[in-house]
Amino acid sequence: MHEVTLSAPEFGTWQFVAGQSVRLFVGNGLRTYSIWTLSESTLVLRGFSHADGPGSEWMASAAPGTRVALTSPKGVFVVDADAPWHLFVGDDTGAVPLLAMRSSLPSSASVHGIVVSRERMSPDLPWVSSGSLLDAVRSLDLPSTPGVAYVAGEQKACLEVRDHLRNSLGWPRRAVKVSAHWTPGKRGME
Ligand SMILES: Cc1cc2nc3c(=O)[nH]c(=O)nc-3n(C[C@H](O)[C@H](O)[C@H](O)COP(=O)(O)OP(=O)(O)OC[C@H]3O[C@@H](n4cnc5c(N)ncnc54)[C@H](O)[C@@H]3O)c2cc1C
Known part of the structure; x- marks a missing residue:
C-alpha cells in the first residue's frame, strides 16, 4: 500500500464527505482512489x-515533484447519518474509504465491522489477514436487527456479503451499500 500526498491550493475550496473519491488521469486512462484525508x-x-x-x-512511482491531473471529490458511498448502527466490511482497497467513514462518525455511534487485508491500516476496525469477506462477516457478533452496511473491495466478494445480509439475514435492499473497486480480469472500474 502506497500513501501519496498531493498538494494544491484548490483543495481548500473542495467540499468532501468521507467515503468519496477522486479520479486520477494516469497512463492513458482514469483510475479512481478514495480520499484518505x-x-x-x-x-x-x-x-x-x-x-x-x-x-x-x-x-508506486509517485515522488516529490510528480504532477497529476484529477477530478474533485464525488460519490454516494458515504455514511447514513440516520443508521441505527453501522457495519463496515472491506478488503485492502475498501479499507481506505471505510476507515475514513468510520473516523467521521461521532464517538456515540454504534459500529461493527471487519477488514480483510494484508496489513492493518488502523486500529479503528477489527482486522484479519486472510479469508473471504463473507467468512469474516459471518464471524461477527452482530445486533439482531438491521443497521446500514458499507461493503467495499473486490466486486464478487462484496456481492457475496450483500447477498448474505439481504437474503440470509433479511436486511432491506437500501440498507446495504456496495462500492466495487476491482475484480479479476477487469481494468479499471469506472
Ligand atoms: C470508487 C472506487 C474507489 C477506489 N478506491 C481505491 C483506493 O482507495 N485504493 C486503491 O488501491 N484502489 C482503489 N480503487 C481501485 C482503483 O481505482 C484501481 O482500479 C486499482 O488501483 C487498479 O488500477 P490499476 O490501473 O493498477 O490496474 P487495472 O488496469 O485496473 O487492472 C489490472 C489488473 O489488476 C487486477 N487488479 C486490480 N486491482 C487489484 C487488487 N486490488 N488486487 C489484485 N488485483 C487487482 C485487475 O483485475 C486487472 O486484472 C477504487 C476504485 C473505485 C471504483
Missing part, C-alpha cells in the same frame, strides 16, 4: 499496488 491544501490517497496497471504504477 483532505485538508486545506493537502489530499492523501492510499493506493494498493498489486500489478502493472497504470494506477498501481503511478502509486
Whole structure:
C-alpha cells in the first residue's frame, strides 16, 4: 500500500464527505482512489499496488515533484447519518474509504465491522489477514436487527456479503451499500 500526498491550493475550496473519491488521469486512462484525508491544501490517497496497471504504477512511482491531473471529490458511498448502527466490511482497497467513514462518525455511534487485508491500516476496525469477506462477516457478533452496511473491495466478494445480509439475514435492499473497486480480469472500474 502506497500513501501519496498531493498538494494544491484548490483543495481548500473542495467540499468532501468521507467515503468519496477522486479520479486520477494516469497512463492513458482514469483510475479512481478514495480520499484518505483532505485538508486545506493537502489530499492523501492510499493506493494498493498489486500489478502493472497504470494506477498501481503511478502509486508506486509517485515522488516529490510528480504532477497529476484529477477530478474533485464525488460519490454516494458515504455514511447514513440516520443508521441505527453501522457495519463496515472491506478488503485492502475498501479499507481506505471505510476507515475514513468510520473516523467521521461521532464517538456515540454504534459500529461493527471487519477488514480483510494484508496489513492493518488502523486500529479503528477489527482486522484479519486472510479469508473471504463473507467468512469474516459471518464471524461477527452482530445486533439482531438491521443497521446500514458499507461493503467495499473486490466486486464478487462484496456481492457475496450483500447477498448474505439481504437474503440470509433479511436486511432491506437500501440498507446495504456496495462500492466495487476491482475484480479479476477487469481494468479499471469506472
Ligand atoms: C470508487 C472506487 C474507489 C477506489 N478506491 C481505491 C483506493 O482507495 N485504493 C486503491 O488501491 N484502489 C482503489 N480503487 C481501485 C482503483 O481505482 C484501481 O482500479 C486499482 O488501483 C487498479 O488500477 P490499476 O490501473 O493498477 O490496474 P487495472 O488496469 O485496473 O487492472 C489490472 C489488473 O489488476 C487486477 N487488479 C486490480 N486491482 C487489484 C487488487 N486490488 N488486487 C489484485 N488485483 C487487482 C485487475 O483485475 C486487472 O486484472 C477504487 C476504485 C473505485 C471504483
